[in-house]
Amino acid sequence: MARIGVFTCWCGENIARTVDVEQVSAALGQLPGVHCSLDYKYMCSEPGQSLIQEKIKSENLDAVVVASCSPHMHLRTFRKTAANAGVNPYRVEMANIREHCSWVHHDRATATTKAIDLIRMSVAKVRWDEPLEPIKVPVTRRALVVGGGVAGIQAALDIADGGYEVVLVEREPSIGGKMAGLSETFPTLDCSQCILTPRMVEVGQHPRIKLYTYSEVEQVEGYLGNFTITIRKKARYVDTKSCTGCGDCWNACPIKRNPSEFDYGLGMRPAIYIPFPQAVPARPVIDKETCTRIKKGKGCGLCEKKCLTHSIHFDDQDELVSEKVGAVVVATGFKLYSIGQQQDDGATTGYGEYGYGKFKDVVTSLQFERLLSASGPTGGRVVRPSDGKEPKNVVFLSCVGSRDDAKGLPYCSKICCMYTAKHAMLYKHKVHDGQAHVFYMDIRAGGKNYEEFVRRAIEQDGARYYRGRVSRIYEENGKLVVRGADTLAGAPVTIEADLVVLAAAVVPATGVRDLARKLNVGYDQYGFLLESHPKLRPVETSAAGVFICGACQAPKDIPEAVAQASAAASKALIMFGHEELTREPEVARIDEKNCAACFTCVRTCPYHAIDKAELLTPRGVFVKRTARVNPGLCMGCGTCVAVCPSKSADLAGFTEQEIYAEVEALV
């Protein structure tokens, strides 16, 4: 028989005014199993708590009911109080006689009766409450970072500098992401590569970062603190260990004219190549689609002949490797809306009327970055892709696909206003007699020195801004005729441009949905990953131990992406601060002997926390099949209990026995 103490709180006048606390504690004293029943003005106060502790000792109580305010207010407090006096904290119940009674009723008699009922219910429950111990989950203090853009790089370096190993997986042959391709960055106009490449090198050389480029996450198993990641290393045909990156191979390659991915087709690369000079690792990769030797299986092989270190292997195959990590940071970034074409999700095909893909001199903003970049295909000279002439009139269109639910996407891509201003500025710096024209909906320049930056583009570099949209672009005797509206002037505008730059909307990187499903992370209708709370848990996700940062969560500029990356890293570091994680023990469990193995619970569990398993004898002999809860994943909703026909599933802290006792106390 339990030895229960009931402690009824006056909460000053808050409870005592409407509830006759003396009568209550007297009545409760009569209940079997209740060894002391007291009331006190402020149970939560220091003297109140020590009163509880004294009684626990003197009456050697093994369960406590505090009748006061909401458990959401003070359950933790009183659990700690009881625990310090040697009562298992999970054998503490609270009866909410304030929010649910004294504050909402006036009639003293009925309120008092109700209070007694509520406490009786708690007493009935606490009698059955099982002593519980917090769950300890071992942590593999090692992180996986998916995506080697600026966010991924930042997260990886922070975690590695924090003293823990990082596995960084990048799909492309080199890390660097979108930022590596940018010319200069707003609002400071410092050269993108000058600030990024040193960080890339750090990653490449960091003793605690294991870098997998040209690789993808194939499979994810396990849970918080204990993930097993299968990584697919795509066949590179080059042994990155023995290769010195000397370049003999790509100089020798005869198949030179393949559109360069890094230059978005504006430049050319050989079949064996490094994406860009500062690539990390500075090791080439063979594009099996274009390499004659690999396509035909014979012939050519010049690169192999040239290679002094014999690092080229045409028989290279994809390879699967497995890595154990405790936390995952997703930093898969973004790509541009495909203008006038099907998007990944088969959705909108808007803006064909801008002739992108049809007219060579209509380019995307990322292509324009390459034209501006000193390391770009033109060495930083702004020229028309069609004829290499210097464009004297350049038209920039913002919101191509953004803020347009009729033809594109309803959301704002956030960075376009700023980089478009930057483009206009840089263009002017390079082509002094050139004129930049910008069509915009609104200028969104919220950010440190952002508004000032845009004003500079307009006032110092004389960019012409038209508040309005463009209806179509067409070629007429060598010029691109841009027809739009200037809604402020209330007049249509026609500009004969030499070059048009489209600020296409920001959309999540290809394949992010698949990755999210592997990780059990939610995503919105556009494929942006979902944070578990937009305000208070911005880098956490619905999957414990998986964090997100950068543009995979929403369109972001570099400073924001980097800040968020450090935030995600700190979340991982907080986990790694402990040998093992402790989780609330109020989780589900299966009575495996009685489980009928219908696995309805497995299908039901919102957290995939229940597995199909086998019950074995201690000597490993198969007894029967059963469902089995993974306490590392279970969040304690108890949905499995309700769907279990034999009630072999139960939920610690809210067991069938405890709840039925509570209900039956109301007879």
Add this chain to the structure above:
Amino acid sequence: MTERLRQTAARLLSEGKVQLVIGYGAAGRPALITKAEDAEKLEWNDRCLANLAVYLTRKEVKALGKAAIVVKGCDERALVVLEKESQIDRGALYVIGMACDGVGAPKCGRCQVHTPRFADEVIGTQAEPPAPPAGPNGLDRLMAKSSAERWAFWNAEFARCVKCYACRQVCPLCYCERCIADKNRPVVIDTSATPKGNFAWHITRAFHLAARCVGCGECTRACPAGIPLGLLNQSLAQATEAHFGYRPGMDRQAEPVFGAWSPADKEDFIG
């Protein structure tokens, strides 16, 4: 057909394809045949009412080894559900389907699956099922009554329940190792055969079969007190089809109703 059934059984046993054939013996009683020569004991006639699927989940039957089972189209639906709930390994089971034009059971009038659809082997042929008879059935008549009358009706019916649990034993889908009715911590269902306990039991039995019951009607047939238990399953089956277009055991691919959810689920009753 009986002949072909016996031949098949004998063949399967002699070839060692299976160690056991679950079929109907004399007077349609269940027969567990383990030797080829005993195949002669198998019968096929209009007394083969029982749904033999119930034996597949029995420990002692499982112990007899790889089994073949004789099913009617209606019984076969139970196999589909058992497979969905991973109670049987369909691959390890040999299903002998009997094309059946009815075994004189009341349910046969509305049967839609005269010919088994997923059997490894079908014996006999059967014309397409005739359209079910029009006009109200027992459930319609019951639902036509007022709520109070229905309450009175079930009171009268359950009053005769003696908690023998024949309905549970005979149900091919009541396979729990420890029935919730036998759980005593806490006592979820009042064990005594009082009206209170009887209601608790029959509500539970019926709802545990919700979106699962294949309407074989064995519960009603087995009830010594003659309580029309099938009505409860039937009403749930109707609701299940109405809400989710789901008919248990009809489609091997269909996702079970419980364990899934849809944002479109009706909630007109939720305030």
Add this chain to the structure above:
Amino acid sequence: MSEPMPMSFEPKIIAFVCNWCTYLGADLAGTNRLEYPPNVRIIRLPCTGRIDFNLLVKAFEIGADAVLVSGCHPGDCHYTAGNFHARRRWMLFRSLLETLGIETERIHFTWISAAEGKKFQQVIGEITATARAMGPYAAYQGLSQVQVGQASTPAAGLQTRQPEDAQ
């Protein structure tokens, strides 16, 4: 007003609510001093997904005159989908209760968020009013008294039974 009329019937109402939305909604009603009838007794569970139909049956067995089941609005579930699973169960369970002739007017389902203290007050007000109007759930409470056999003669039920009822 929760002032009970002298001698008036006071229904026993049991509420099964989730810990994250409706329980907090009730807390908010308290913090805002929103008065409602004192008839309700709240059972706190983590999630509506945890609430099994047997609990409702039990509630009536121990003499409840009305039952409330309440949790987070669809999409707001603290456990992402518990309330969706619950909703699906109730869809079918209600039809069973109707077939049995159990008074479904005594079983209420609502979504009440942590911000809806006002709604909690209203809901409890309405439920109590309905329950008062309906009077004690004598039918179900009666079950505990009656003994087997004396309930009625089989005949009472038998006429309605036709052969195909066996289906």
Add this chain to the structure above:
Amino acid sequence: MELGYYPGCALHGTSNDYEDSVRACLDALGVGLKEVNDWICCGATAAHSINHKLSIALPARNLALAEREGFGEILAPCPMCSMELLKASDLVKSDAALRQEMGRIVELDFEGRTSVLNLIQVFQKVGLDTIKAAVKSPLEGLKAACYYGCLLTRPPETLRFDDCERPSSMEAVIAALGGTAVEWNYKTECCGAGMTLANTDIVLDLSHKILTNAAAHGANCVVVACPMCHVNLDMKQADIERRTAVRHGMTIYYLSDLVGRALGLSDHTLGIDRHFVYGG
């Protein structure tokens, strides 16, 4: 197939050639047109620039009439008419109060059940394959610049027809007729429309650009589905040539003209011989 038919003022006036053409070719395709009895003006630009309620009431009455006669769908060959009718129909459908008010004003109760089709949509209903099959004399050598003007696709939320900035439905019809449609730039530019009378020069300049661009892209004719466009490009072509001293000599066809021709109807039946620029 039988459709309700709302000619609108233009087709009973300046553009009666269009009406002949529409009736003839649809008749040849087995589409019967039953004119909405007692129809009135749709209000066009005039109404909505003067009085909002009026601009709804006028088309609303026509919708009500069509509904009274039990037409599920009516053809309005003039884009201005179909736009006004659709706009009104959307408004009354979404706003019961407004519907009742309109019912009172036009003295006819209606629910806004009738849907409104433009000429191209009717061809689509008939089915391009059906049309293709019915072609007697394919339009070989025809290089058409399909000209949609402002109103066939805009405003998109009202018209809900084709890609509003880059339409291609007329091209599809031309293809079915065995002709070629050229890729050009002025498909949805404005021809000056109602300015014909108020400010002719604007019309002449705009229309000139259209004709020039069509020719520049190798078109030997321009195809329209709007009486106003036809007036500006065809009737005004002489003035355009006088003003700009550029010879165009560009034939302007209604889409129905070409369908009719391909089906073997004579230019006379189709009213083509009444066009101002008539190369035959």
